[in-house]
Amino acid sequence: xxxxxxxxxxxxxxxxxxxxxxxxxxxxxxxxxxxxxxxxxxxxxxxxxxxxxxxxxxxxxxxxxxxxxxxxxxxxxxxxxxxxxxxxxxxxxxxxxxxxxxxxxxxxxxxxxxxxxxxxxxxxxxxxxxxxxxxxxxxxxxxxxxxxxxxxxxxxxxxxxxxxxxxxxxxxxxxxxxxxxxxxxxxxxxxxxxxxxxxxxxxxxxxxxxxxxxxxxxxxxxxxxxxxxxxxxxxxxxxxxxxxxxxxxxxxxxxxxxxxxxxxxxxxxxxxxx
Amino acid sequence: xxxxxxxxxxxxxxxxxxxxxxxxxxxxxxxxxxxxxxxxxxxxxxxxxxxxxxxxxxxxxxxxxxxxxxxxxxxxxxxxxxxxxxxxxxxxxxxxxxxxxxxxxxxxxxxxxxxxxxxxxxxxxxxxxxxxxxxxxxxxxxxxxxxxxxxxxxxxxxxxxxxxxxxxxxxxxxxxxxxxxxxxxxxxxxxxxxxxxxxxxxxxxxxxxxxxxxxxxxxxxxxxxxxxxxxxxxxxxxxxxxxxxxxxxxxxxxxxxxxxxxxxxxxxxxxxxxxxxxxxxxxxxxxxxxxxx
Numbered sequence: 001x002x003x004x005x006x007x008x009x010x011x012x013x014x015x016x017x018x019x020x021x022x023x024x025x026x027x028x029x030x031x032x033x034x035x036x037x038x039x040x041x042x043x044x045x046x047x048x049x050x051x052x053x054x055x056x057x058x059x060x061x062x063x064x065x066x067x068x069x070x071x072x073x074x075x076x077x078x079x080x081x082x083x084x085x086x087x088x089x090x091x092x093x094x095x096x097x098x099x100x101x102x103x104x105x106x107x108x109x110x111x112x113x114x115x116x117x118x119x120x121x122x123x124x125x126x127x128x129x130x131x132x133x134x135x136x137x138x139x140x141x142x143x144x145x146x147x148x149x150x151x152x153x154x155x156x157x158x159x160x161x162x163x164x165x166x167x168x169x170x171x172x173x174x175x176x177x178x179x180x181x182x183x184x185x186x187x188x189x190x191x192x193x194x195x196x197x198x199x200x201x202x203x204x205x206x207x208x209x210x211x212x213x214x215x216x217x218x219x220x221x222x223x224x225x226x227x228x229x230x231x232x233x234x235x236x237x238x239x240x241x242x243x244x245x246x247x248x249x250x251x252x253x254x255x256x257x258x259x260x261x262x263x264x265x266x267x268x269x270x271x272x273x274x
Numbered sequence: 275x276x277x278x279x280x281x282x283x284x285x286x287x288x289x290x291x292x293x294x295x296x297x298x299x300x301x302x303x304x305x306x307x308x309x310x311x312x313x314x315x316x317x318x319x320x321x322x323x324x325x326x327x328x329x330x331x332x333x334x335x336x337x338x339x340x341x342x343x344x345x346x347x348x349x350x351x352x353x354x355x356x357x358x359x360x361x362x363x364x365x366x367x368x369x370x371x372x373x374x375x376x377x378x379x380x381x382x383x384x385x386x387x388x389x390x391x392x393x394x395x396x397x398x399x400x401x402x403x404x405x406x407x408x409x410x411x412x413x414x415x416x417x418x419x420x421x422x423x424x425x426x427x428x429x430x431x432x433x434x435x436x437x438x439x440x441x442x443x444x445x446x447x448x449x450x451x452x453x454x455x456x457x458x459x460x461x462x463x464x465x466x467x468x469x470x471x472x473x474x475x476x477x478x479x480x481x482x483x484x485x486x487x488x489x490x491x492x493x494x495x496x497x498x499x500x501x502x503x504x505x506x507x508x509x510x511x512x513x514x515x516x517x518x519x520x521x522x523x524x525x526x527x528x529x530x531x532x533x534x535x536x537x538x539x540x541x542x543x544x545x546x547x548x549x550x551x552x553x554x555x556x557x558x559x560x561x562x563x564x565x566x567x
Binding site: 197 | 283284285286287290314315317320321336337357358359375376378379380381382385394418420421422423425426454455456457458460461475476477478479482483486489490493504506508510531533536539540541542
């Protein structure tokens with residue numbers, strides 16, 4: 001089974017729920033938890049797992065090889081992002097902040113004068129807890145290429161054999177979330193029954209539908225807001241609600257112990273794989 | 275004119291409610307405008323309430339490639355030319371297609387297919403909206419379309435628009451709700467601002483990523499304050515306080531954990547309007563911030 005745990009709004013309990021489900025399922029199945037919340041990978045903190053780096057993720061950027069460059073300007077013309085500035089008679093200048101690393105310049109340089117520069121944008125880490133494996137994508141501070149780090153993590157995930165794959169995504173409906181969602185069979189949307197939570201739930205639901213991933217809902221902190229509204233919405237949109245978790249003070253700062261102790265998590269995990 | 279940006283690292287720690295409450299308190303003394311740079315899930319207008327929308331403008335982003343429906347017999351092996359893996363074979367329609375979410379608009383594919391088969395088109399990434407809140411001051415926010423990657427760009431557009439209005443109307447203070455995380459939109463949110471306020475909650479996760487958010491503020495050399503929200507007085511809270519003391523980051527104060535916040539975000543009413551105690555607390559915060567301004 002390939003399940004993503006996602007949400008529109010941040011801080012609704014995605015990491016906690018993904019970790020708890022993975023931990024419970026790992027007792028019966030070979031399980032991998034992929035923490036694709038690359039700007040804020042948390043799962044290992046909740047599960048208290050020591051992570052080790054398995055590789056660095058790099059972004060390509062061009063370096064002009066002045067011995068080969070004939071100052072023709074093809075690279076600047078090819079680049080769609082204004083990342084190469086060219087004045088006839090001079091070597092092209094690279095504007096690194098504009099470069100997205102597509103490599104078009106290198107591909108189309110007639111003189112093979114562009115060398116591959118590498119800039120680190122993140123890293124992939126791995127850790128184990130008994131039968132549970134955790135893989136985590138961590139983006140460097142302030143970079144734009146979060147998606148690249150997630151994609152790399154995903155390609156490593158695909159090389160690992162397991163019965164259950166749980167992916168913890170970033171919040172929101174932008175590219176990093178989409179990259180983490182794609183390829184999953186189901187998406188478990190964590191929703192908080194507040195005004196913000198419901199507004200953002202509708203956005204992420206629309207996204208899962210566009211990606212043709214079956215959406216399930218889980219209401220977290222179910223006793224704090226307007227739960228009925230979530231039920232109404234889910235009935236109208238034909239989304240199955242897999243369960244609800246009441247607000248618990250001990251889950252504000254969750255630990256592995258609390259995740260293990262709370263029965264609801266086990267029940268939810270069992271409902272996901274009957 | 276001074277700009278205050280509220281950031282957090284981890285999501286869901288209470289940025290938006292903090293911004294709304296600070297805006298209400300400060301607007302009693304100063305002319306203010308607020309901006310919401312969390313363009314992926316903009317919520318500030320939900321808690322402040324919109325009286326009316328004054329302006330809505332489309333924001334255009336990068337180009338995206340499209341393969342014409344008419345071109346059925348393209349070489350399938352050419353899916354490989356896309357460095358982002360956006361070209362795929364659609365088994366149902368029996369033709370090559372481009373996944374718009376993965377396409378970055380680099381145009382490499384246009385060199386490998388017949389000219390009439392592939393087009394690059396500018397894509398609409400979202401809207402930039404100016405509105406008037408229930409409380410009189412204005413708000414600028416963005417609404418990004420699903421699946422867009424250029425949130426940094428739309429954040430910059432929102433910041434520009436806010437500054438423009440603020441200058442025209444002699445606003446004294448801009449209060450900005452930043453995107454969460456530590457990526458490019460946060461950098462764009464912080465750029466050219468005067469004060470950063472980092473919100474922590476007493477959890478390991480918030481500590482870890484709040485620290486990273488602090489690094490960004492430090493990089494810009496912005497005067498930085500901090501807040502501990504949902505204060506519980508637990509071990510991790512002490513750790514956060516020690517860290518802040520060591521790094522000489524002034525703690526504006528702590529906001530106690532209170533279930534009234536749930537009521538606030540459910541009804542869409544800033545916490546300072548629900549409870550006198552919280553109102554007084556925010557008046558204290560505002561005094562300290564004002565002193566710095």
